[in-house]
Amino acid sequence: MAQFKCEICGDGFEQKSRFERHLATAHPDRAPSAADLEKALSGVQYPKTKEELLTAYASQQVSDDELRKLVESLPSRTYRDAAEVAIALGEVKKKQGIRSASEVAESEAPSARGGRTAASTATSAAAVAKALSGVDFPKRKDELKEYAQRHILESGLDNPKDIVDMIGMLPDKEYHDMSDVEKSLFAQT
Numbered sequence: 001m002a003q004f005k006c007e008i009c010g011d012g013f014e015q016k017s018r019f020e021r022h023l024a025t026a027h028p029d030r031a032p033s034a035a036d037l038e039k040a041l042s043g044v045q046y047p048k049t050k051e052e053l054l055t056a057y058a059s060q061q062v063s064d065d066e067l068r069k070l071v072e073s074l075p076s077r078t079y080r081d082a083a084e085v086a087i088a089l090g091e092v093k094k095k096q097g098i099r100s101a102s103e104v105a106e107s108e109a110p111s112a113r114g115g116r117t118a119a120s121t122a123t124s125a126a127a128v129a130k131a132l133s134g135v136d137f138p139k140r141k142d143e144l145k146e147y148a149q150r151h152i153l154e155s156g157l158d159n160p161k162d163i164v165d166m167i168g169m170l171p172d173k174e175y176h177d178m179s180d181v182e183k184s185l186f187a188q189t
Helices: 016-026 034-040 050-059 065-073 082-096 101-107 114-131 141-155 160-168 178-187
Strands: none
Touching (some): 034 065, 034 114, 082 114, 114 160, 114 178, 141 160
16 A cells, blocks of 8 residues: 555555655645636726736735736736736746746656646747737637737747647637636636
């Protein structure tokens, strides 16, 4: 019988170091996401300045200290839509050294499912948000894919085919905001 058992997936490990590596790669701590921030800022009408976003966040009475700190760290500028906030959130996380699931997976050997799944989703969600920056919702999947194909050329994103492929894997439905898109990306895992 294994000495260390993962409460999330049930895998057992004889060595503590392997158990800890498993937790870090298969089930990494989830940093606040753009979807979390969009949920916390629900009802906000854009464009908004950073200061207006802070006021809106405070009025929502959200009790996530990490998310509040990230909102406070957003660059001082006017945000046209939730996608621009998501992009800025990714920039803040990178500057603060908050590792995404893909970075954890690259530094540790991932398990057969968890690490690869988390890595592909974390990287793609940020890239998809940037590719869809400025899109007017609601849009269906094929409209999002078409918009991304045009916008990727303008924005100079890496791996444009991977981004368009990720959007192509979304369920065929109408998306009302970036939060809907991101939830569907995470649901694929």
